[in-house]
Amino acid sequence: MDMENPRRSRDRTSQFSKRIRNRFVESLYKGFPAFRSRNFRLYIIGQVFSLSGTFMTQMAIPWLIYDLTKSAWLLGLSGFLGFLPSLILIPFSGVLSDRWDRKDLLKLVQILGISVSATLTLITFLNIAEFWSLLILSILGGVLKGLDMPVRHAFVVEMVEDRVDLSNAIAINSTMLACSRLMGPALGGLLLATVGVKFCFLYDTISYVAAILALAVMTLPASKPMQISQRISTWNRLKEGFNYVADFLPVKAIILLLALQGIFGFAHVVLLPIFAAEVLQGGEKILGWLSAAPAFGAVLSSIYLSQRSKVVGLERLIALCPGMIGVAAIAYAFSSILWVSLFLLVIMGGISTLHISCSNTVIQTIVEDSKRGRVMSFYSLSLIGMLPICNLFAGTLAHWLGAPNTMIVSGIICISASAWFYRQLPLISRSIKHEMSSLNRAEKIAA
Incomplete structure (x- = not known):
């Protein structure tokens, strides 16, 4: 009897723990149904660590360049050249994504x-980092971004087992990006202020391991992008994808609006080192706070989107977002108080993520599977590919007019872009509803 009581107690404890775990998992899957897919769970876990290191490096390199050169123009030039390869390679990456195994490409x-x-870690630990070496490594990083972005976006669809969960998966993916953007710069600012920039690059190096391991243990069927004849040239594949986007009003308008935001709506990111050092009279720690603030807003907006299941109506949010970013950018230009600047950056980060995620969800829902990689390459081009122009625009204008006036100009253009999209909204909404109805009919016939 004495031995049975402890055994029964352990059994009851085990059963209670199992019930709690099952309820937690059930609640998790109910709120975030995309997590039912094992491969998607692995992907998110690996990427949240890897991308936090990436965003940390994206903050650390501009800080180190500005610290070495004290030049707003060289800061903008380095950003332009660092992202220029993405501008060139992203469309061709979309062709690769539609042709080869996406998991292997990501690895x-x-x-x-x-x-x-x-x-980067080695040259900073050896204290031999110079402007030109940092510039070359930034360009190499830009090459990898150009290859990575379209594949990553299209790969999300492959990992989700039920297409109904796609919008939730895109929202979770946006939340993961936002959390990485929050964690990376915040931790990077702490490392900059305490142990130095070299440990930011060391963290980034180690963080890649998580993503590589996650991809290695996934059990995916081979992707099926070989629907297109092998005899079609890469250029013709690219042209076919471009014509598809150009003839499809909702996708065309959404991508053009994203391109305008990519050029003018991210000037605050380019100018963060200048606002931290000259406007707010701060150092590495202030830069870390400023870099993390937009990511905090991004987390909030991503959580909101993860609870929204309907695609219809998102185009109205897309129309409003650039205008709200523009208003916040103009207000940010006049702020010299830290908490006000942080609040405005939270707003800009949240609205930017809302715009990007809504656009991603609408596009991924209505495009043809056979052209998904190429369409997502143009989507990526409108964001990452426009950042070289944004860097050059913001850096050059800040050199001549100052960082605050650059933000005012950017804000006015964002408001104008929002008005342009809003005028086309009735046609865009009708086209999206028509496409959704066609897809639903096709799925019923296939079933």
Whole structure:
């Protein structure tokens, strides 16, 4: 009897723990149904660590360049040249994404990425980092971004087992990006202020391991992008994708609006080192706070989107977002108080993520599977590909007019872009509803 009581107690404890765990998992899947897919869970876990290191490096390199050169123009030039390869390579990456196994492509990019990050770590630990070496490594990083982005976006669809969960998966993916943007710069600012910039690059190098391991243990069927004849040239595949986007009003308008935001709506990101050092009279710690603030807003907006299941109506949010970003950007230009600047950056980060995620969800829902990679390459081009122009625009204008006036100009253009999209909203909404109805009919016939 004495031995049975402890055994029964352990059994009851085990059963209670199992019930609690099952209820937690059930609640998790109910609120975030995309997590039912094992591969998607692995992907999110690996990427949240890897991308936090990436965003940390994206903050650390501009800070180090500005610290070495004290030049707003060179800061903008380095950003332009660092993202220029993305502008060139992203469309061709979309063709690769529609032709080859996306998981293998992502693994290749991660392995090359860890090599670039390890080189950054080495030259900073040896104290031999110079402007030109940082510029070259930034350009190599831009090459990898150009190869990575369209594949990553299209890969989300492959990992989700039930297409009904796609919008939730995109929202969770946006939340993961936002959390990484929050964690990376915040931790990076702490590392900058305490142990130095070299440990930011070391963290980034180590963080790649999580993404590589997650991809390695996934059990995916081979992707099926070979619907297009092998005899079609890469250029013709690219042209076919471009014509598809140009003839499809909702996708065309959404991508053009994203491109305008990519050029003018992210000027605050380019100018963060200048606002931290000159406007707010701060140092590394202030830069860390400023870099983390937009990510905090991004987390909030991503959580909101993860609870929204309907695609119809998102185009109205897309129309409003650039205008709200523009108003916040103009207000940010006049702020010299830290908490006000942080609040406005939270707003800009949240609205930017809302715009990007809504656009992603609408596009991924209505495009044809056979052209998904190429369409997502143009989507990525409108964001990442426009950042070189944004860097050059913001850096050059800040050199002549100052950082605050640059934010005012950017804000006015964002408001104008929002008005342009809003005028087309009735046609866009009708086209989206028509496409959704066609897709639903096709799925019923296939079933």
